[in-house]
Amino acid sequence: MPRRGKRYKDAKAKLSIGDTLPPKDAIKILRDLSFANFDETVEVATRLGVDPRQADQVVRGTVILPHGTGKEIRVLVIAQGEKEKEAKDAGADYVGLEFLDRIKEGWLDFDVAVATPDLMGKVGPLGRVLGPRGLMPTPKAGTVTFDVGKAVEEIKAGKIEYRVDRTGNVHAPIGKISFEIEKLLENFEAFMDSILRARPPAAKGTYLRGVSVSSTMGPGVAIDPNLYRRSSS
Numbered sequence: 001m002p003r004r005g006k007r008y009k010d011a012k013a014k015l016s017i018g019d020t021l022p023p024k025d026a027i028k029i030l031r032d033l034s035f036a037n038f039d040e041t042v043e044v045a046t047r048l049g050v051d052p053r054q055a056d057q058v059v060r061g062t063v064i065l066p067h068g069t070g071k072e073i074r075v076l077v078i079a080q081g082e083k084e085k086e087a088k089d090a091g092a093d094y095v096g097l098e099f100l101d102r103i104k105e106g107w108l109d110f111d112v113a114v115a116t117p118d119l120m121g122k123v124g125p126l127g128r129v130l131g132p133r134g135l136m137p138t139p140k141a142g143t144v145t146f147d148v149g150k151a152v153e154e155i156k157a158g159k160i161e162y163r164v165d166r167t168g169n170v171h172a173p174i175g176k177i178s179f180e181i182e183k184l185l186e187n188f189e190a191f192m193d194s195i196l197r198a199r200p201p202a203a204k205g206t207y208l209r210g211v212s213v214s215s216t217m218g219p220g221v222a223i224d225p226n227l228y229r230r231s232s233s
Contacts, residue, residue, distance in 0.1 A: 044213050
């Protein structure tokens with residue numbers, strides 16, 4: 001377990017053990033407890049009743065957060081011809097096949113990669129580099145597409161990808177601590193709606209077992225999962 005500082009312990013001491021709150025109250029408390037001297041990222045964590053070892057119980061998806069994440073996303077697009085211009089016009093930061101060679105040399109200064117399907121044969125060999133970092137374009141995430149303009153615009157507007165980890169948890173950023181409460185709440189609700197819709201048919205029993213929000217440096221604040229279980233059953 002990591003060692004926690006005094007300010008973290010003081011913030012956690014203000015929370016009642018075992019209490020779960022409505023989302024708006026949890027987000028308000030999270031903001032009130034913030035003590036870092038930088039604009040922390042706010043993250044939501046969900047504990048799901050799935051077995052990620054089973055292919056038919058893997059939970060993954062994408063969602064466009066109404067107010068974005070508060071982070072400037074650098075988008076790389078692997079395309080050629082007219083699709084290069086389309087990507088540049090949409091606001092892509094890096095466009096072109098030449099970036100494949102730069103990646104081979106160790107360059108990874110981007111957050112999301114998009115590629116057209118006809119060029120995935122060239123991108124594929126970089127899977128060992130991009131895959132572990134979550135940077136590999138995939139059709140399920142909408143990052144392997146001929147509609148590169150739309151893909152770039154959605155990513156820039158706040159589209160995020162999520163995937164259940166091997167312990168059955170999903171973590172995702174939903175904004176910055178400086179966001180207004182209502183904006184964080186709207187982002188949270190958009191994410192939760194997506195998680196509930198992503199429930200695998202093979203998942204049995206209670207799907208949503210726990211929900212919490214936390215900031216980069218602060219403790220997690222538990223949200224009442226019962227508020228969402230009726231929708232997820």
